[in-house]
Amino acid sequence: MNDSNYIEFENYISNELSSEEKKHFEEKLNTNANLKEEFEIYKALNTSLSSKFSNEGEEQNLRKTLTKLGNKHITKKGKVIELKTYKNLMIAASIAIIVGLFVFNNNTPSYNDYANHNALELVVRGENNEAFSRAEEAFNSKNYEEALKELTFLSNIYLTDTEIQLYKGICLLELGNYYEAEAIFDKISTGTSSLSSTAVWYKALSLLKQKKYIACKQLLKIIPQSAPEYNKAQDLLDKL
Amino acid sequence: MTLKPHSDHIYIEALLTNNSRVLSKIYELFTPKIISYIKKNSGSADDAQDIIQETLVTIYHQAKEKNLVLTCPFDAYFFLLCKRKWLNELKKRGVNRVTILEDETSISDIEEQQVEETEIFEEQQQLFDTMFKKLGEKCQELLKTTFKIKSMEKVAELLGVTYGYARKKKSQCMGQLTKLVKNAKAFHQLKKY
Known part of the structure; x- marks a missing residue:
């Protein structure tokens, strides 16, 4: 040649x-x-x-995004609560629930003061777009029964999607199904998802709604300073 | 043949568009399993972060160059790629026979095939890369410039040579590179993709 x-x-x-x-x-x-x-x-x-x-420049930009995400999700610096600590605190919280029943409280903050949910905005996955927008519309207009139906449907397709799970939990909480709602929050908060502290916050709200104040306080204390819910949690703690 | 993309193809598109919202879903949903696998097999969280990032960059390149269409769930495909990459890395580090804990994920033929295509793509890329670095400095510079700028007229202008000369030089350098690749041992092991 x-x-x-x-x-x-x-x-x-x-x-x-x-x-x-x-x-x-x-x-x-x-x-x-x-x-x-x-x-x-x-x-x-x-x-x-x-x-x-x-594509060299584009690759560099992608790498920047991935490094940021990796630092946040993988080599996270104390952002997510350790499973063991969490379990211990859950035990403490359930003891507190029993104690809490005997504690009389007046002039306490109410669930409605804190139940300002972030609007549901699900990532479009290419399929089932209509179900996504129906779920969003129902949730954002506080039609929790309808939203729950759509989210249940979606959660059966996207089994590992924590965001769908979380919002399903919020619907259940709004509808007063505390037991099911808390089961979902527990599962998310013991996982490694970035929504784990949000799930702890919602479990605390569920306890607040049921006036289990002491248990609620216990949970609020474990929300780390780095979590987006930290300020709200501190505020509620002060009032309890 | 046009393949019907799986709904998880959104993750491939997210890599192409650098959509950090969707990409963060990848980290949220699919990486915990990979991290725990690597940690159980002599690796650290930092190792996991590197393996995951490099795998995603490879998928990005395959999508960019070969219009990769994902026809299987992303989860199993991505996990298997990261797992094998980590096992290769262990071999490279000369880790003495560590017990490899087998995971129990079963995979389908279609996933296996998709994984294999990505691996072959990556091997080819690495081979081309290694051989490219064996070229003389002038050839490397000339090729980089021509591929970045794309218009040969502009390249010629930039280098202060005639259009015909620039083209001739490019094909000579590419010819050298072709020979290097052809004679590389790895090339013969690489199936044609």
């Missing part, structure tokens, strides 16, 4: 041959296995390098 072969490859790839020359070149390829092999490599290299170098 010599330079003129490679020039021919280049001309063929960049479409600079006349139809006559093109036909001639293709015939050569079909009869010369060695030529064909080198041409295939040449072509693959051309595509690969072209894609690599022209």
Whole structure:
């Protein structure tokens, strides 16, 4: 193979041959296995390098995003509550629930003061778009019964989606199904999802709604300072 | 043949568009399993973060260059890629026969095939990369410039040479690179993709 072969490859790839020359070149390829092999490599290299170098900037930007997400979700710095600590605190909280029943409280904050849910905005997944927008519409207009129906449907498809689970829990809480709601919050908060502290906050709200103040306080105390719910939790703690 | 994309193809699109909202879903939903696998097999959280990031960048390149269409669930595909990448890394580090804890995920043929395509793509990329670095400095520079700028006229202008000369030089450098790849041992092990 010599330079003129490679020039021919280049001309063929960049479409600079006349139809006559093109036909001639293709015939050569079909009869010369060695030529064909080198041409295939040449072509693959051309595509690969072209894609690599022209997307260098884009790759760098993607890497920046991924590093940020990795730092947040993987090498997280004390953001998510350790499972063991959480379990201990849950035991403490359930003892407190029993005690709490005997504690008389007046002039205490109410659930409604804190039940300002973030609007539901689910990522569109390409399919089931209508169910997504129905769920969003129902939830955001406080039609929790309808929202629960749509979210239950979606949660059966997207089994591992914590966001859908969380909002399902909120609907149940709003509808007064504390037992089911808290089961969902517990599951999320013991997992590694970034929503785990949000789930702890909602379990605390569920306890607040049932006037189990002491248990509620116990839970509020474990919401870490780095969590978005921290300020709300401190505020509620002060009032309890 | 046009393949029907799986609904999880949104994650591939998110890589292409650098959509951090959807990408954060990948970290939320699919990485805990990978992290725990790596940690159980002599790795750290930092190792896991690297393996996950490099795998995602490879998928990005495959999508960009080969229009990868995801036809299976992302979860199993991604897990298997990260797992095998980690096992390779362990081999490279010469970790003495650690007990590899097998996970119990079963995978379908379609997932296996999709994983294999990505792995072959990556091996090819690595081979091309290694060989590219063996070229002389001038060839490397010239090729980088031509692929970045795309218009040969502009390249010629930039380098202060004629259009014909620039093209001739490009094809010569590419020819050298072709030969390097052809003679590389790894090339013969690489199936054609």
